[in-house]
Amino acid sequence: MSNGSRPRIWRHLWPRSLWPRSLAARTALVLLAGLAVVQLAGLAIHAMDRIAIDRTEIERAAGIRVAGIYRSIAETDPDERDAEAARMKLPPGFHLTLTPGPDIGVVNPVPPHMQRTLRVTMQMVPLPSRMRPTHVHIGGQWFERKYVVSLHLPDEGRWVTVAFRLSRPNLLASPTFPIAFTLMIVATGLLTLWSVRRLTEPVRTLAAAAEALGRDVNAPPLPEDGPLEVATAAVAFNTMASRIRRFVTDRTLLLTAIGHDLRTPITRLKLRAEFIDDDELRRKFIADLDELEAMVSATLAFGRDSANREPMVQLDLAALMRTILDEAIEGRPEMARQIGFAEDPPPVPIRARAMALKRALSNLVGNAIAYGGDAQVTIRPPNDSPDGRFVAVLVEDNGHGLQHPDLDRVFEPFVRLETSRNRETGGTGLGLSIARNIVRGHGGDIVLTNRQPHGLRATVTLLA
Numbered sequence: 001m002s003n004g005s006r007p008r009i010w011r012h013l014w015p016r017s018l019w020p021r022s023l024a025a026r027t028a029l030v031l032l033a034g035l036a037v038v039q040l041a042g043l044a045i046h047a048m049d050r051i052a053i054d055r056t057e058i059e060r061a062a063g064i065r066v067a068g069i070y071r072s073i074a075e076t077d078p079d080e081r082d083a084e085a086a087r088m089k090l091p092p093g094f095h096l097t098l099t100p101g102p103d104i105g106v107v108n109p110v111p112p113h114m115q116r117t118l119r120v121t122m123q124m125v126p127l128p129s130r131m132r133p134t135h136v137h138i139g140g141q142w143f144e145r146k147y148v149v150s151l152h153l154p155d156e157g158r159w160v161t162v163a164f165r166l167s168r169p170n171l172l173a174s175p176t177f178p179i180a181f182t183l184m185i186v187a188t189g190l191l192t193l194w195s196v197r198r199l200t201e202p203v204r205t206l207a208a209a210a211e212a213l214g215r216d217v218n219a220p221p222l223p224e225d226g227p228l229e230v231a232t233a234a235v236a237f238n239t240m241a242s243r244i245r246r247f248v249t250d251r252t253l254l255l256t257a258i259g260h261d262l263r264t265p266i267t268r269l270k271l272r273a274e275f276i277d278d279d280e281l282r283r284k285f286i287a288d289l290d291e292l293e294a295m296v297s298a299t300l301a302f303g304r305d306s307a308n309r310e311p312m313v314q315l316d317l318a319a320l321m322r323t324i325l326d327e328a329i330e331g332r333p334e335m336a337r338q339i340g341f342a343e344d345p346p347p348v349p350i351r352a353r354a355m356a357l358k359r360a361l362s363n364l365v366g367n368a369i370a371y372g373g374d375a376q377v378t379i380r381p382p383n384d385s386p387d388g389r390f391v392a393v394l395v396e397d398n399g400h401g402l403q404h405p406d407l408d409r410v411f412e413p414f415v416r417l418e419t420s421r422n423r424e425t426g427g428t429g430l431g432l433s434i435a436r437n438i439v440r441g442h443g444g445d446i447v448l449t450n451r452q453p454h455g456l457r458a459t460v461t462l463l464a
C-alpha cells in the first residue's frame with residue numbers, strides 16, 4: 001500500500017505492520033476505536049456515580065454504628081461505663097474511648113456533606129430525649145478516610161469518642177459491573193465486525209466479477225440492487241462489461257468478414273494463375289496463393305471459434321492432455337517414443353471450455369513436435385503453485401529453442417520464423433496467438449522460455 005493510503009499523522013503513531021490491508025479490517029478498527037472511547041467515557045461516568053453512591057452508603061453505615069455505640073454507653077450506668085466500653089465488641093476499624101473533652105485531634109475540615117450524612121444517620125438510631133448527646137463534634141482526615149466523632153453524654157461531663165476508618169468504595173466488588181462491561185464490549189465488537197463485513201461485501205463481489213470478466217467476457221452481469229452506491233457501481237461495471245463484449249464481437253466479426261471476402265479474389269487469382277506460361281513462375285504463384293488461402297481459413301476458423309460461446313465445464317486436465325498426446329502420436333506414429341508425459345499426472349479437475357482448451361494445448365504440443373522434434377508434458381497440480389490457485393502445464397521439447405526477442409514475437413498473428421518457413425512444418429503462424437487467446441480467456445496465460453542446454457518450454461497457467 002502506498003503512503004497516501006492512510007492519514008499522515010497516523011504514520012508516526014501507528015506501526016505500518018499493524019495497519020491492516022483489508023477495507024473491512026480498517027473500517028472495523030476505526031469503528032472499534034471510536035466505540036472504545038465512547039465506552040470508556042460512559043464507563044467513567046458510571047464509575048463516578050457508583051463511587052458516589054457507595055461512599056454515601058459507607059458513611060451511613062458508619063453513622064449508624066457510631067450512634068449504636070453511643071447508645072450502648074449512654075444506656076449503661078455512669079459507673080459501669082468504663083467497664084462496658086472495655087467489654088464492648090466494636091466493628092473492625094472502630095475505636096472507642098471515654099474522654100473528658102471532645103477529643104477529635106487536629107480538626108481538619110470534613111466535607112459538609114459528610115458532616116450532614118453522619119448527623120442525619122445518627123438520628124436514625126432512636127434515643128430517649130434524656131440520653132441525647134448535648135454536643136457533637138466531628139473531625140477527621142478526609143484524605144485518609146479517618147474520622148473521629150465525639151458526643152457529649154448529658155448525664156456526666158465525659159464524652160464518647162469514636163474513631164473509625166471508612167472503607168474505600170470498590171467498583172469490582174459487585175460482579176454485575178465487570179460482567180456487564182465485558183458483555184457490552186463483546187456484543188458491540190461482534191456487531192461491528194458483522195456489519196462491516198456485510199457493508200464491504202459488495203467490494204468483494206465487484207472484485208470477483210472483475211476477475212470473472214477477465215476469464216470470460218460473457219460472464220453473467222452483476223445484480224444491480226443493494227445500496228445506491230453499490231447499485232451505481234454495479235450498473236457502471238455491467239455497462240463496461242457489455243462494451244468490452246461488443247468491442248470483442250465487433251472485432252471478431254470484422255476479422256471474419258475480411259477473411260470471408262478475401263476468399264473470392266484468391267480463388268479468382270488461382271484460376272488466372274493457371275494461364276501463366278512459365279511453369280516455375282506458375283508453381284510459385286500457386287504455392288503463395290495456397291498459403292494465403294490457408295491463412296484465411298485459419299482466420300475464419302478462429303473467428304468461428306470465438307463467436308461460438310462454448311460453456312465452461314468441469315473436466316480432468318490430465319485426461320484431456322492424454323487425449324491430445326494420443327492424437328499427436330496417431331498423427332506421427334514413428335515419433336511415439338518422443339511424445340508423452342514426463343511423469344504420469346494424477347487427475348487434475350479444472351473448469352474450462354473443453355474444445356477451446358484442447359485446441360490451445362494441441363497447438364503447443366504440435367509446435368514442440370514440429371519445431372523441437374519431441375514433446376514432453378508435465379502437469380503441476382494447484383497445490384504446487386505459490387497461492388494454490390493455478391495449475392501449470394509444461395510442454396517441453398529438445399529443439400533449438402528461440403532467440404530472446406522471438407520468445408514474445410511468435411505470439412503475434414502470422415509470425416513464423418524464417419528457419420521454419422518450409423511447407424513441411426505447415427502452419428500459418430496463428431497457432432500461438434490462438435492458443436494464448438484461449439488460455440487468457442480462461443484467466444490464465446502462456447509463457448515461452450528456453451531450456452538448458454537447449455529446447456523450448458511453453459508454460460501454461462490455468463485457474464484451478
Ligand SMILES: Nc1ncnc2c1ncn2[C@@H]1O[C@H](COP(=O)(O)OP(=O)(O)O)[C@@H](O)[C@H]1O
Pocket residue numbers: 363367368369371372397399400401402410411415416417420426427428429430431432433456
Ligand atoms: N517449440 C518450438 N521450438 C522452436 N520454435 C517454435 C516452437 N514453437 C513455435 N515456434 C516458432 O514460433 C512460430 C509461430 O508458431 P505458431 O504461432 O504455432 O505458428 P505455426 O506453427 O503455424 O508456424 C513458429 O513458426 C516457429 O517458428
Ligand SMILES: [Mg+2]
Pocket residue numbers: 363366367427431432
Ligand atoms: Mg503452430
